[in-house]
Amino acid sequence: MTAHAAPPALWPAPYATGAVDATVQVPGSKSVTNRALVLASLAAEPGWLRRPLRSRDTLLMAAALRAMGVGIEETVSSSSAAAAGAADSGEAWRVIPAGLHGPATVDVGNAGTVMRFLPPVATLADGPIRFDGDPRCYERPLHGVIGALRALGARIDDDGRGALPMTVFGGGALDGGPVEIDASSSSQFVSALLLSGPRFNQGVQVRHVGSAVPSMPHIRMTVDMLRHAGAQVDTPESGGEPDVWRVTPGALLGLDLTVEPDLSNAQPFLAAALVTGGRVLIPDWPAHTTQPGDRLREIFTEMGGSCRLTDQGLEFTGSGRVHGIDADLSEVGELTPGIAAVAALADSPSVLRGVAHLRLHETDRLAALTREINGLGGEVAETEDGLRISPRTLRGGTFHTYDDHRMATAGAVLGLAVKDVDIENVATTAKTLPDFPALWTGMLGN
Template sequence: MTETLWPAPVATTAVDATVTIPGSKSVTNRALLLAALAGEPGWVRRPLRSRDSQLMADGLRALGVGIEETVNNATGGSGGGEAWRVIPAPVLRGPARVDVGNAGTVMRFLPPLAVLADGPVHFDGDPRSYERPQHGVINALRALGARIDDGGRGSFPLTVHGSGALDGGPVELDASSSSQFVSALLLSGARYNQGVEVRHVGGPVPSLPHIRMTVEMLRLAGVQVDAPEDGGEKDIWRVTPGALLGRDLVVEPDLSNAAPFFAAALVTAGRVTVRDWPAHTTQPGDQLREIYTQMGGSYRFTDEGLEFTGTGRIRGIEADLHDVGELTPVIAAVAALADSESHLYGIAHLRLHETDRLAALAKELNDLGGDVTETEDGLRIRPRPLHSGVFHTYEDHRLATAAAVVGLAVEGVEVENIATTAKTLPDFPQMWSDLLAGAAARA
């Protein structure tokens, strides 16, 4: 099969642009599921329209949830005026078939909902979904009384035999490979007869900000949640059973997807503003402000959003990215262009994401002349002059955007399957071209 290669544009001058980032995948998919569980219809406004969010919407539709998509151009703002009206099903439907693709939120969040269906729900997905950890959700649901057929694999494909209800109650699980195991149970837990008490047993939970996002969104939907960060017991989350409110929710921009655009400011000594950056957020991507400042840039809030400026110097960084692992690929790309060594750590769990991100980053950067070594839980990056070549993406959207960042400073970088960015950033190639075209026009 012939590779489809995208020539990464080289920056010939400093970028100076204002960018509208589509809505957050993490918020969109949580909002859709919570709206599906509510007692009355709700709205999800400015949602992310991408493969992952479409898989979530289609999965909910397969279970009988109504999702009506509308566009009101008068509303303006980031993500345009699109809105999805979610109409909960009186009874979730089974039998049903759900395609999870390679979307972590779909493969983890929908099985705990499917136990409430009135029949079997069969889940399948991309080949990579068979390799990604699902045991935490499967074992926890079984411990709570659910019947699941997975052939003993602890992964997809699998069938959840919904019985219309689940007793719920206390359960232990090891979420050291994915915080989504905890979020998955919390999101549907209020509809279990006894609610749910999730006790994590194991190593540190990665991406804790995503669990805090789940907790905050549950509370906004009227659910009572006890969480460790509020003075509760360490590694224990409790959801009280009860009804969920239908809400009118506006989805924030996906701050993690700002990573390559702010990186362009760093790499080209330019300036990029991301519109509608929230003053308060649970999104891990908000940490970009501090991380990129340590790498040599600066930021300020303006009337339009968050403005980030590069100085022309990129510093290496020593950073624990355990809570913000999804930012690692682009940060690694920037680090490969820095003036000193970087050590990124706390991210062993990235070996279990869309691909083994640590191995992939090391191989692809090294194939371009870099000096990257894997550590037990991260990467050590020693900047070297890079050269042209093909950057393989392993069907991983974050690898593709990392490659685009490298291409800003290195001529002849060709990116395999740039279309994989559609997972969370559907218009990325055009947005990237526009970013650089605007800079070139002003030069």
């Protein structure tokens, strides 16, 4: 008899009986943590990451770098963490660069940053580095990184798939130089090459050819962090050619970086204030940031809330009404599931545009959102590049996540206003937001 794995448990999404009023300490940014780990590993001297995110994606990144020879020491100050009111507040990671080497095997899980940022690092290793991961990672696009690295002189065996699994045969160095790439399916293709570019013999010049690059704020984040580490980077915004990014070869400084809260992971909590007409405070919200999640202030205000940035953080207040929105989300595609959930509860229709690339994320997010919201009685239709959402009275039911953390949090938002919503596999939120169920019920005072 063949044994079958038990289906993931259903999590009854808490229903809000009144307006929320809570302070929620959001853990550190995954995007910042994983970029910082790569930069610190390629630096000429040891560095520190303070208040990093501990989640599946960041632990996969740390484990992969350790497998290639980097030293990463984790320290926790329990007293400072308790004083700050968050389990990870007193944590710091000491990153000690070393000679990168193989053979090694990297488990990317289903983390786009790991599967895309580390193959360029692996070209600098002495020996073969094999990349593998969850079944879904085989379906996610990697051809841009693979093709670019081959054009720059790397030897890669992917059996012609343009996707994982694959082996990078590191030669201890890479010539680098100019390369063309189509990054229209993921901005991470550009970031991947830029992050390792300072260590290439000729640096790197990345020219994007193709339709618009999605999620441009993430490239700006990469550039900002490279410059913080001492790299010289020329960009279209700094007077360079359109769609061309150039990194000069040179040594990287050891980082001493405090990781910002993950503003995209603040989304469900801000949505809770909007949906229930309540108030949520997110401590330590930065006044200036490259994180795409900062757009939530604008988007959720347009949908009916109000916000103010204080010395304590971002205070967001719902008005008791939720309005539909017509929005181009091409730069902030990761926010789409949460916005779609709020839009399904609005008093007017919404159109979410510019996010065709979401079909290539952890799951096909456009198809998944359509199926799951409609499964609760909603009216969502896919368009060529997004979703059209017409609010309807929703009913309870099972909301499937497809192993996608943002699907799980979107379902939790719907559950605030709709009784008897059960989230399948809420544990997938551990990818970027550890202990989400406890944070969520704590926000509601449960």
